[in-house]
Amino acid sequence: MNTPTIEQQILNAFLQVAPDVDPAKLKPEIPFRDQFDFDSMDTLNFAIGLHQQFGIDVPETQYRELASLAKTAAFVRSALQQDGKRSTGPAAT
Amino acid sequence: MSGEFRMPSLGPDMEAGTLVQWRVKPGDAVKRGDIVALVETEKGIIDVEIFSDGVVDQLLVPEGTHVAVGTLLAQLNGGATRTRQVIEVGKPSEAPQPLARSAPVPATHAATSTTPTTTIVPPTISSVPSPEAHRRKVSPAARARARELGVDLERVTGTGMGAAITIEDVVRAAQTVDKPGIAEPAHDMRQIIARAMSRSKREIPHYYLSLTCSFAKARAFLDRYNARVDIESRLLPSCVLLKAVAQAAKAMPEFNGFYKDDAFQAASDVHLGVAIAMRGGRLVAPALLNADQKSLAALMIDLRDLATRVRAGHMRSSELSMPTLTVTSFAEEDVDSVIPVIYPPQVAIVGVGAIRERPWVVEGQVRAELTVPISLAADHRVTDGRAGTRFLATIRNALQAPEQL
Structure with a gap:
């Protein structure tokens, strides 16, 4: 039962994008942009990291859901739930 | 050989x-x-x-x-x-004459304390021409800076080649008068930026132009493109802007190259410098090599790679030494436009302002349009405002046909 929590996995994806950030200083509720000069390149790389980590797709129109660690966790949970429902169906891949 | x-x-x-x-x-x-x-x-x-x-x-x-x-x-x-x-x-x-930033031997201090007749000669190795012990080597720029700052060169410890006094030494000497100590890295960075920008403002007769362009077609193109490709292949607006500038630089080589030895040398390739702010106050402008020849997809891969390496600290020497023209983008920032300073020995720099909706008049009607202000600072020794106007128009026209980029 040592699987990492969703928050830990998100944090890993974040640190891939911003290796120069001290995770201890990361405030979950505050937008990344307000904490670390997070720009559109960082957001794109973060979305790619989440795709690799969780297999979820984040459409460009929903990037704002990735604004902070807390928002991202909520978004990932909901996306995984939808995927879970889909994967129980017969057409699941 | x-x-x-x-x-x-x-x-x-x-x-x-x-x-x-x-x-x-x-x-x-x-x-x-x-x-x-x-x-x-x-x-x-x-x-x-x-x-x-x-x-x-x-x-x-x-x-x-x-x-x-x-x-x-x-x-x-x-x-x-x-x-x-x-x-x-x-x-x-x-070590061959380490410049020993952290612990320079203050020759003048030693001389003034107890042994006035002894001159301490910095160590040298055979491959470096040995400086005459008493003649201070001072670069002309360092001499000028010393005059500006009122620094006595006799009291400065040289850390350059053959113990030559560099601008850095002069600046450090000026500071240590008041507060001794080792400069913070961020402080160093501000100084090197200040040095390059001061040189630019001193030597380059800048002129400035700006033009606001519609970005609606480019945005629509990006939306279509990004909905179609994998997440790893999505394009950013900056990619489209950089390609448009690179094509303009290829078409008008008088904005792409270096001013050296009292003459302009156009560059044969377009290596587009991209100003990237690093967290912690550092600013670098490494080049996207041959940016004009790359597809948007290839340029995006290079841009992502460059941004990642800048953050992780793996820039390559060729990227830092080769930019032929630089772009500084405030597309995501809350400013209307930027009036940039040329990075010598380049002869032009393109600034990108915030991409946002602005009032726009089309056929007598005002409407909200996604627009981007593009500015140009260029070197009057090489071009004038008429050429600059054509250069900006070339960029604007490219943005109106993004599928051809």
């Missing part, structure tokens, strides 16, 4: 660097573009490439040595058969 590998100049503001690590050893075959050493500058640790093919003969500078730009670092292909002192790597005690 013998070859030499010297400390490269990674931009006009660099005077010295620390050889942090060798990536090759004697006997290794190298080819053009291989990373042979890591060098630390105020911009971080840079992967330094070699520009000739050959076999490494001797490494002349041990790891951890701070040396001036142009210092011979290694010999290739039997070049060392000439009288060269060989330094064994890993013995820093035999």
